Amino acid sequence: MLAALLMAGLVCAGPAAGADKADLAKKQNSLSAEYSLAKDSPFYFVLDILGRKLELRVRGMVLRSWPVKVMRFWGRPELSGNVELVRKTALKAPERIVIKPGGDAKKVEAAPAAAAKPTGTSAAPSNPAEFDLEALELKDMPKEFSLDFDNGLHILIKAKTGASGGLLGSIREGWGWYVDLPLRNLFGPRTGKGHSELELTFENDKDAQSIYWHLFDGIKGIIL
């Protein structure tokens, strides 16, 4: 009886042990890749495809984590390994405000707190978050953009809440995903890889905007 139970245990443990070994191999690879980045780069990102999250890290610490709500891909993205962000592309990229000397420079900052008018006596919003400042802030970042990496990987970032662009937007998106991408994959440059695209959708606009803010050009990262 005991021998039968032991045998059953061994049979069951077989695939599990294999999975453990594969996990261990994966852990070794990811740790090795992360260590090589973390010791030299102040900041780097980790895109965990199976874990469905994008993280900004420094020295092994997670600074920001953005859970991926929806993920879809076309072709066979060459993902695993170290990558470098080459270019961020947005339909409407944020622009810096340029101030000319002696001009409107002081408008950037409101009056000091002690000298500020009491709330309700002016037309200015009472909540400081509502002031329209001459500044480049998180709210000015695009909600949909693409990231191009040095290995040819193209990732489209978008927010679930900002996805609706009306009927025209849906047609454009459908054409892009179901017609344009397959055809580009078939007839694209013959590099032997074909065209591939990864689309990551995040929960809200702020997630997508903060990814645009924090993932600067040239940032290195690991895709697991």
Place this chain on the structure above:
Amino acid sequence: MFVKRILIAAAALAYLGFLAVLGAAYLIGLKQASAWPPIGGGRAIGNKDLPKVEKNVQQLEKRMIGLLPKGLYIVIDTAENRLYVKNGKDVVRTAVVSCGSGVVLEESGGKQRKWVFDTPRGEFSVKSKITNPYWVKPDWAFIEEGESIPKGLEDRIEGGTLGDYALGFGQGFFIHGTLYTRLLGRNVTHGCVRVGDEDLKAIFKAVPMGAKIYIY
């Protein structure tokens, strides 16, 4: 009539051809996609290599822990305008701050210089701790106001604007106090990090010289 039929047939053929190509492209894409993402990743480990790999993983984990800053350190999120004083993975204090506005100032005459008011991103350390700091106004402060740049140092010194304490982290950048407390939480500065009085006092007292500062 005949020409019309030919044209309709040609259009139908072109349409069917397009659908066939699209279908083929779609099937090829699906075939490629079905092989991804690879589960497990990495090469398989044999039983013989298992102890070696386990040891390697342990060593790498130890090395990663070794990269963490020792003692208290500061983390600043420039997008959310938040400052965190951390010890290991624990957040000791959170403060609402003001970071760089991202505005560009251009000097129209003279040397035609240009400044970008960003809070620098990267890894820094506390290089100086100053009580009752004075602001030595740089050239851009005068240019921005449309004033002429003074020759003497005494004309550049301004007291009271930086609050009671300042922590310098290099290249003229400081974590300091502010008169503009209503704007804490917004990107309004010329690159420095402005903190409210109470938080600034606590940060100044807690964070030692040489402590790491991570700005992202």
